[in-house]
Amino acid sequence: MKVCAEYELEVLDEDLDAYMEEELEKEEKEKKLTEVDKKLLKRRAPVVSIMGHVDHGKTTLLDSIRASKHKIVASEVGGITQSIGAYTVYLDNNKDKKIVFVDTPGHEAFTEMRARGAKATDIAILVVAADDGIMPQTIEAINHAKAADVPIIVAVNKIDKPGANPDRVLQQLTEHGLVPEEWGGDTITVKVSALQGTGIDELLEYILLVADVQDLKANPKAEASGVVIEANLDKGKGAVATLLVQNGTLRVGNCIVVGTACGRVRALLSDSGERIQKAEPSTPVEILGLSEVPQAGDYFEVVKNEKEMKSIVQERKEKERDKRLDAMLPAHVRREAVAGEEDIPQLNLIIKANTNGSAEAVSQAIAQLESDEIKTKIIHVGVGDISEADVMLASASNALILGFTVKEDANALAAAEKEGVTIKKYDIIYQILEDIEKTMLSLLEPEVKEVELGKAEVRQVFTIGKTTRIAGCYVTEGKIVRSKDAVLYRDGKEIFRGAIDQLKRFKDDVKEVAQGFECGISFAKWNDIEVGDIIEVSTTEEVERQSL
Ligand code: GDP
Numbered sequence: 181m182k183v184c185a186e187y188e189l190e191v192l193d194e195d196l197d198a199y200m201e202e203e204l205e206k207e208e209k210e211k212k213l214t215e216v217d218k219k220l221l222k223r224r225a226p227v228v229s230i231m232g233h234v235d236h237g238k239t240t241l242l243d244s245i246r247a248s249k250h251k252i253v254a255s256e257v258g259g260i261t262q263s264i265g266a267y268t269v270y271l272d273n274n275k276d277k278k279i280v281f282v283d284t285p286g287h288e289a290f291t292e293m294r295a296r297g298a299k300a301t302d303i304a305i306l307v308v309a310a311d312d313g314i315m316p317q318t319i320e321a322i323n324h325a326k327a328a329d330v331p332i333i334v335a336v337n338k339i340d341k342p343g344a345n346p347d348r349v350l351q352q353l354t355e356h357g358l359v360p361e362e363w364g365g366d367t368i369t370v371k372v373s374a375l376q377g378t379g380i381d382e383l384l385e386y387i388l389l390v391a392d393v394q395d396l397k398a399n400p401k402a403e404a405s406g407v408v409i410e411a412n413l414d415k416g417k418g419a420v421a422t423l424l425v426q427n428g429t430l431r432v433g434n435c436i437v438v439g440t441a442c443g444r445v446r447a448l449l450s451d452s453g454e455r456i457q458k459a460e461p462s463t464p465v466e467i468l469g470l471s472e473v474p475q476a477g478d479y480f481e482v483v484k485n486e487k488e489m490k491s492i493v494q495e496r497k498e499k500e501r502d503k504r505l506d507a508m509l510p511a512h513v514r515r516e517a518v519a520g521e522e523d524i525p526q527l528n529l530i531i532k533a534n535t536n537g538s539a540e541a542v543s544q545a546i547a548q549l550e551s552d553e554i555k556t557k558i559i560h561v562g563v564g565d566i567s568e569a570d571v572m573l574a575s576a577s578n579a580l581i582l583g584f585t586v587k588e589d590a591n592a593l594a595a596a597e598k599e600g601v602t603i604k605k606y607d608i609i610y611q612i613l614e615d616i617e618k619t620m621l622s623l624l625e626p627e628v629k630e631v632e633l634g635k636a637e638v639r640q641v642f643t644i645g646k647t648t649r650i651a652g653c654y655v656t657e658g659k660i661v662r663s664k665d666a667v668l669y670r671d672g673k674e675i676f677r678g679a680i681d682q683l684k685r686f687k688d689d690v691k692e693v694a695q696g697f698e699c700g701i702s703f704a705k706w707n708d709i710e711v712g713d714i715i716e717v718s719t720t721e722e723v724e725r726q727s728l
Contacts, residue, residue, distance in 0.1 A: 421470055444469050566588035633663070
């Protein structure tokens with residue numbers, strides 16, 4: 181006769197077999213799909229963002245590239261070249277030398293998109309004015325690009341100016357970990373004058389070169405997906421969004437889901453204002469037809485039909501509501517906020533301090549907190565108050581912001597609240613260390629310790645039925661509880677470790693028996709008990725770590 185548990189096990193086995201089969205089938209299908217996908221992959225154009233300190237010439241550089249290389253067909257459609265947040269240029273008028281520029285210069289826009297989870301940029305151009313050199317926002321931009329793992333090409337700008345000193349810029353770059361190629365490093369630097377148009381072709385050549393190395397590819401045959409570059413509400417047209425198609429081909433009539441917005445694509449407009457029917461990978465395109473205005477950085481994807489579109493949006497809206505409820509909980513570092521490799525948790529930090537000296541001191545002190553089980557990584561160090569850009573970088577990199585004798589500005593505070601970023605401020609270094617150590621400890625799994633609960637001595641052994649033996653005991657220390665972790669000792673040697681099956685006071689089953697009382701103990705899987713044996717009961721407890 182089979183007992184219930186055996187039937188259950190058999191049923192479970194059948195379930196498991198069916199499950200495994202399903203999983204295998206899925207895996208096979210996916211493998212085939214990825215093989216097909218791989219064959220369909222085609223080269224795609226690089227997408228570039230321009231970053232750098234204010235007034236170093238980002239806008240001028242973008243304008244100058246656009247004016248000289250953008251194929252303007254707008255004259256044919258009424259002479260309006262509209263700005264849609266990104267545009268395509270062709271070096272040497274060659275369609276194979278295509279580059280897409282994201283039209284919102286500055287690392288804030290870049291990081292805001294990244295904070296939404298989007299990676300739109302393949303290459304970052306860092307503009308540094310040769311008459312001014314590396315400035316605080318240049319350093320910020322370097323760190324933002326590095327945190328996103330995006331290759332940097334440096335455009336040393338304004339070389340036409342009398343006070344320009346490009347070599348000084350190269351020297352300063354090395355101090356920030358960007359060693360120019362001409363000095364034996366691997367950072368490409370190009371001397372340009374955005375105003376006069378000098379060096380622009382060379383810069384574009386280098387962009388294409390870096391893109392070649394990156395081997396950027398996409399499948400034009402797939403359903404389209406990509407990212408929102410910008411979006412707004414137009415009184416006449418409704419929600420208007422500029423999308424960057426990253427994979428697949430987007431077509432008029434497609435059903436698309438963008439964040440929590442959705443709709444059928446009513447019209448597609450190219451960056452030169454032409455109405456087009458389709459947009460292939462690495463194409464910026466303006467679309468009409470969305471139900472609401474999405475956010476820059478939201479992902480979009482084409483789905484099969486309206487039904488699927490609506491159900492995805494419904495699900496996302498519910499998730500968003502849950503997230504809002506979550507955000508109302510007190511701010512603290514959550515376990516999932518820790519990004520680490522190889523299973524070692526890592527605490528990402530951004531440090532802002534009042535002077536270079538103190539910023540350096542804080543970074544060095546924190547570097548000493550390393551342990552084998554948890555790492556700290558300083559994503560960015562800056563001087564001055566905590567800004568919105570710091571918060572966005574923290575949000576994009578799952579980092580904690582530490583302010584040392586600095587404040588946060590009003591925008592930073594609002595952004596921190598919205599993004600759920602934790603800002604901690606201190607006036608004394610050792611407080612930072614204490615606090616960070618505590619935070620690191622709280623992120624580690626607690627230690628598991630065995631705690632002894634009590635001991636009993638076997639004074640008599642009773643046999644019930646044919647085999648079951650019961651130990652008649654006297655509790656000599658602590659208490660005996662019915663537990664999984666009992667150990668039986670004979671002459672000081674451990675002879676059995678396992679669960680107590682029954683614990684009795686006279687005829688009653690009890691949960692525990694205190695010191696000085698007698699009790700009966702039997703084990704689930706052990707019968708060899710003798711007078712004089714000692715039974716010890718322990719339990720495991722999780723204890724918070726006290727030190728790294
Ligand atoms: P952004 O804040 O980085 O976007 O800088 P802008 O593009 O607005 O440029 C700031 C100022 O620098 C403007 O007055 C530009 O005309 C000037 N500028 C930009 N590039 C050059 C350049 O290559 N040479 C010179 N002489 N001036 C430039």
